[in-house]
Amino acid sequence: MSRLGTAIRRSHYVEAELARTFAGVAERHADEPDVFHLCTMLGEQSKEHAARLLPFAQRYRGLEAGASATVAHPTPVETGPGSRLLADLSHLFVLAQECWIDGTVVRQAALAKRDKELVSTISACLEETSTQVRWLQTRIKTTAPQALTIE
Amino acid sequence: LGLSHPSGWPVFVPGGRVFRTVVEERIADPWGRRTPHPRASSWPSRVDQHLADGVHPDDVEQWVQSACVLCANGCGLDIAVKAGRIVGVRGREVDRINKGRLGPKGLYGWQANNADDRLVRPLVRDGGVLRETDWDRAMGLVVSRSQDLLGDRGPGSFGFYNSGQLFLEDYYTLAVMTRAGLGTPHVDGNTRLCTATAGAALKESFSSDGQPASYVDVESCDTLFLVGHNVAETETVLWMRILDRLEGEHPPKLVVVDPRPTVPAQHADVHLAIRNGTNLALLNALLNELIANRWIDRRWIDEHTVGFAGLEAVVSDYTAERAAEICGVQAEDIRAAAKILGEAEALLSTALQGVYQSNQATASACQINNINLLRGMIGKPGAGVLQMNGQPTAQNTRETGADGDLPGFRNWQNESHIEELAALWNVEPLQIPHYGPPTHAMQIFRYAEEGSIGLLWIIGTNPAVSLPQLGRIQSILAREELFVVVQDCFLTETAGLADVVLPSAIWGEKTGTFTNADRTVHLSEQAVEPPGVARPDMAIFLDYAERMGFRDKDGAPLLTWSTSEEAFEAWKACSKGRPCDYSGLSYDKLRGGSGIPWPCTEDAPDGTERLYADGRFHTEAGYCEDYGHDLVTGAANDEADYRALNPAGRAILKAAHYRPPHEPPRDDYPFSLTTGRTVYHFHTRTKTGRSPQLNAAAPDAWVELAPPDARRLGVGEGDRVAIESPRGRIEVAARLTGIKEGVAFVPFHYGYWDVDASGPSGRPRAANELTVTEWDPVSKQPVYKVAAVRIEKIAEGEGPAPAPSTTASAPAEAR
Numbered sequence: 009m010s011r012l013g014t015a016i017r018r019s020h021y022v023e024a025e026l027a028r029t030f031a032g033v034a035e036r037h038a039d040e041p042d043v044f045h046l047c048t049m050l051g052e053q054s055k056e057h058a059a060r061l062l063p064f065a066q067r068y069r070g071l072e073a074g075a076s077a078t079v080a081h082p083t084p085v086e087t088g089p090g091s092r093l094l095a096d097l098s099h100l101f102v103l104a105q106e107c108w109i110d111g112t113v114v115r116q117a118a119l120a121k122r123d124k125e126l127v128s129t130i131s132a133c134l135e136e137t138s139t140q141v142r143w144l145q146t147r148i149k150t151t152a153p154q155a156l157t158i159e
Numbered sequence: 160l161g162l163s164h165p166s167g168w169p170v171f172v173p174g175g176r177v178f179r180t181v182v183e184e185r186i187a188d189p190w191g192r193r194t195p196h197p198r199a200s201s202w203p204s205r206v207d208q209h210l211a212d213g214v215h216p217d218d219v220e221q222w223v224q225s226a227c228v229l230c231a232n233g234c235g236l237d238i239a240v241k242a243g244r245i246v247g248v249r250g251r252e253v254d255r256i257n258k259g260r261l262g263p264k265g266l267y268g269w270q271a272n273n274a275d276d277r278l279v280r281p282l283v284r285d286g287g288v289l290r291e292t293d294w295d296r297a298m299g300l301v302v303s304r305s306q307d308l309l310g311d312r313g314p315g316s317f318g319f320y321n322s323g324q325l326f327l328e329d330y331y332t333l334a335v336m337t338r339a340g341l342g343t344p345h346v347d348g349n350t351r352l353c354t355a356t357a358g359a360a361l362k363e364s365f366s367s368d369g370q371p372a373s374y375v376d377v378e379s380c381d382t383l384f385l386v387g388h389n390v391a392e393t394e395t396v397l398w399m400r401i402l403d404r405l406e407g408e409h410p411p412k413l414v415v416v417d418p419r420p421t422v423p424a425q426h427a428d429v430h431l432a433i434r435n436g437t438n439l440a441l442l443n444a445l446l447n448e449l450i451a452n453r454w455i456d457r458r459w460i461d462e463h464t465v466g467f468a469g470l471e472a473v474v475s476d477y478t479a480e481r482a483a484e485i486c487g488v489q490a491e492d493i494r495a496a497a498k499i500l501g502e503a504e505a506l507l508s509t510a511l512q513g514v515y516q517s518n519q520a521t522a523s524a525c526q527i528n529n530i531n532l533l534r535g536m537i538g539k540p541g542a543g544v545l546q547m548n549g550q551p552t553a554q555n556t557r558e559t560g561a562d563g564d565l566p567g568f569r570n571w572q573n574e575s576h577i578e579e580l581a582a583l584w585n586v587e588p589l590q591i592p593h594y595g596p597p598t599h600a601m602q603i604f605r606y607a608e609e610g611s612i613g614l615l616w617i618i619g620t621n622p623a624v625s626l627p628q629l630g631r632i633q634s635i636l637a638r639e640e641l642f643v644v645v646q647d648c649f650l651t652e653t654a655g656l657a658d659v660v661l662p663s664a665i666w667g668e669k670t671g672t673f674t675n676a677d678r679t680v681h682l683s684e685q686a687v688e689p690p691g692v693a694r695p696d697m698a699i700f701l702d703y704a705e706r707m708g709f710r711d712k713d714g715a716p717l718l719t720w721s722t723s724e725e726a727f728e729a730w731k732a733c734s735k736g737r738p739c740d741y742s743g744l745s746y747d748k749l750r751g752g753s754g755i756p757w758p759c760t761e762d763a764p765d766g767t768e769r770l771y772a773d774g775r776f777h778t779e780a781g782y783c784e785d786y787g788h789d790l791v792t793g794a795a796n797d798e799a800d801y802r803a804l805n806p807a808g809r810a811i812l813k814a815a816h817y818r819p820p821h822e823p824p825r826d827d828y829p830f831s832l833t834t835g836r837t838v839y840h841f842h843t844r845t846k847t848g849r850s851p852q853l854n855a856a857a858p859d860a861w862v863e864l865a866p867p868d869a870r871r872l873g874v875g876e877g878d879r880v881a882i883e884s885p886r887g888r889i890e891v892a893a894r895l896t897g898i899k900e901g902v903a904f905v906p907f908h909y910g911y912w913d914v915d916a917s918g919p920s921g922r923p924r925a926a927n928e929l930t931v932t933e934w935d936p937v938s939k940q941p942v943y944k945v946a947a948v949r950i951e952k953i954a955e956g957e958g959p960a961p962a963p964s965t966t967a968s969a970p971a972e973a974r
Contacts (some may be wrong), residue, residue, distance in 0.1 A: 039605075040605065040934075041601075041932050041933045041934070042793075042934065042936065044794055045821055045933065046793075046936065049792075049818075050792070061393075089606075089609035089610055089611045090611065127232070138792075139789050139791075139792055139794050140792075140801075141793065142789065142792075142794035142796070143792040143793065143794035145788065145794070145795075146596070146793065146794050146795045149594065149595040149596070150595050150596060150598070150602070153315060153344070153595065154315055154606060154611050155595060157313055157315055158312050158313060158315050158316055158611040159311060159312050159313070
């Protein structure tokens with residue numbers, strides 16, 4: 009076992025959880041076509057990230073990691089239009105951020121280990137993750153005013 | 160030409176009866192007589208005129224200067240007036256856009272002004288029925304509902320959905336009223352359906368909207384590349400201009416991308432009849448060929464662009480063979496097209512709805528910009544890009560901010576741009592909503608559906624026929640809780656669902672300006688009085704603003720103008736210093752001569768032929784309209800992202816991988832539906848359906864099918880078929896054409912006002928019963944060009960389908 013391996017395995021788990029969450033949000037908000045299509049696509053992307061990280065986790069003999077450290081999905085207090093969507097997107101944002109920082113940790117270690125293959129894999133994942141974060145931010149900015157200010 | 164198409168097919172067949180009597184000249188031949196001329200010589204003039212039956216030119220009492228509002232071309236014309244009525248039109252020979260020519264819609268469309276079913280008085284819903292009333296009661300109702308909503312729920316409960324048919328002065332008044340007055344971010348135009356991607360692609364590549372090229376580039380180009388742009392039907396007079404080059408000395412080469420056998424495709428050196436929804440794969444392959452064969456200007460690229468390495472990395476995955484497989488065309492045709500583009504000396508590229516309303520719209524439109532950028536062919540005579548518009552005044556919705564953007568191509572993420580507007584309007588910056596990207600039309604309707612928008616004001620457009628998935632749109636408009644105000648000149652399908660209908664004066668009945676697809680500004684003067692008590696759109700907005708008591712921060716009225724010329728002067732101040740600078744224009748300057756292209760300033764008093772002539776783009780961080788987006792997701796960049804990219808005056812090469820459409824054909828829905836226009840109609844036929852010649856030329860809907868598909872379905876020419884998608888069903892006659900196999904085309908013009916006035920109860924025929932609720936992630940333009948459908952024969956035909964045989968809908972046998 010190695011600590012780097014455990015970090016990669018953790019990255020893998022968080023990506024897999026993000027993938028599941030994207031898919032769930034897509035299904036829950038199928039009436040919002042952009043949310044449906046983009047969450048479906050980004051979920052597939054995260055699933056692929058998870059799959060690409062797994063062999064490295066095995067190679068570096070990482071310990072089984074627990075679930076994400078991120079807080080459980082908050083139940084929205086408000087039930088007005090858009091607030092469930094806002095809560096779901098915000099949750100995705102936090103998870104994607106977690107993916108990003110976990111991936112950054114792995115990339116730093118991979119650079120120190122001079123593992124070119126891992127650097128290239130995790131860098132490609134990170135680039136896509138940061139677009140995911142930016143898309144979530146864009147959609148949250150659109151959603152928040154309408155969800156929170158219209159009585 | 161005269162009675163029928165040269166093929167011997169009748170020009171049109173209303174109700175199955177072969178109609179061979181008098182056919183107006185420009186109906187039988189939409190493009191008229193040729194005036195061929197060699198490359199780099201000026202386009203000869205040809206004056207077209209049509210007067211009402213029995214009106215002799217000597218009878219015309221007054222010719223009033225205007226321009227045509229029935230497509231994005233905006234041809235200069237004079238309106239003939241006799242005894243207070245419009246009696247005809249004549250093209251303006253001095254105008255740079257048309258040199259006197261008019262297309263069928265321009266020649267015959269004006270008759271709608273005189274139709275006897277114009278709205279002449281306001282209507283309010285009373286006991287479920289729309290009843291005539293006066294302005295005071297109608298506006299009183301709108302204002303009291305507005306004040307209740309504003310007090311109870313706030314400005315975000317208002318939505319405004321306007322048009323590509325108003326004048327600049329109307330749009331700017333609306334933009335200031337909704338932003339600085341009400342303070343709602345929910346304002347969009349139906350330009351979202353026609354031109355949003357053009358604007359978005361220009362913002363991604365050049366960081367600001369603004370058409371790079373000019374129509375005069377048709378005269379000096381040596382190669383034309385038309386992507387999803389059936390110019391012969393969408394801008395007939397621009398096609399006349401191209402035809403006069405094609406038939407003159409040193410004609411340009413022509414490459415056409417279109418799944419249909421359009422008239423331009425018939426003239427093409429290479430016609431790439433791709434599967435609808437696959438533009439990006441093809442364009443990536445063309446870029447790859449250009450790079451691999453070194454048909455690029457590497458030095459120009461290094462000096463004038465950023466992003467080449469990223470573009471190269473993406474497009475290198477797209478061999479001609481791979482694209483051929485995806486698009487359903489031959490690899491050698493892709494290579495032949497690339498060679499023509501690569502060897503061009505002056506390449507003029509254009510795009511329209513085949514790109515903008517299709518899968519991956521903005522990403523594809525950007526690749527068209529990229530083709531010209533890699534060749535260093537922009538801002539030079541004959542070399543440039545025309546990202547076309549759908550509607551005559553679409554450009555003005557984009558400039559003034561009636562499409563949700565900020566007026567004057569200002570950047571919602573740039574606080575100093577907001578401060579400029581706040582100073583101009585004398586309001587606090589926070590009064591102007593700028594906390595997010597503009598709310599696009601489909602999102603406005605979604606808010607109305609879920610109930611957070613309580614008042615929807617629809618101006619000069621007909622969403623009950625033109626938005627996707629009509630069943631859904633009609634049920635939103637019919638919601639009890641939603642207060643719907645419709646401002647229009649006829650009782651459209653949408654107006655029939657309104658709570659209050661406000662009758663508006665239209666083209667010819669008010670004075671104002673509008674700007675065409677190549678930035679040319681025209682003045683359109685009032686020729687006649689509006690019918691009844693109908694009022695100009697701007698006057699209605701000013702009345703509302705006054706009744707609502709919209710004030711600036713010192714308590715003075717927010718809107719400081721009352722005439723259209725004063726509104727134009729206010730707009731000049733707003734546009735000054737921005738890319739769309741009108742400050743050098745005036746009504747007087749626009750009178751008498753040709754239209755003038757912006758920017759028109761003290762330094763460029765005659766306007767500006769083409770943008771970016773110095774190879775510098777509007778990509779300074781403090782000046783740009785937009786920081787750009789990720790083309791796949793639509794994720795918005797912020798200022799830091801943009802400064803890191805550091806374009807600083809250079810154009811931005813953006814790339815994206817092809818992704819298949821979300822609704823490809825499948826077992827139970829084996830055809831791919833695409834929708835579009837015919838040459839004789841505009842939008843939902845509100846005007847063109849009321850012109851006898853235009854209506855007779857294309858009186859009813861049809862579907863175009865490839866003969867091998869028709870054979871498999873047992874369908875012959877003129878047979879009635881049912882077309883069904885997962886969302887709806889229509890019944891129309893089949894026309895067998897040279898369209899790509901597996902693709903079905905239905906024109907989108909046909910609704911129900913002239914059959915049963917409300918909805919599809921009798922015989923559904925609106926193409927948008929079938930289309931999908933989905934939009935491009937960047938431009939938010941709905942996807943009208945890809946939906947899966949199934950088709951079955953329901954009855955034998957009684958003759959050919961009611962489809963024109965002069966155009967892309969010509970019968971296959973006639974070729």
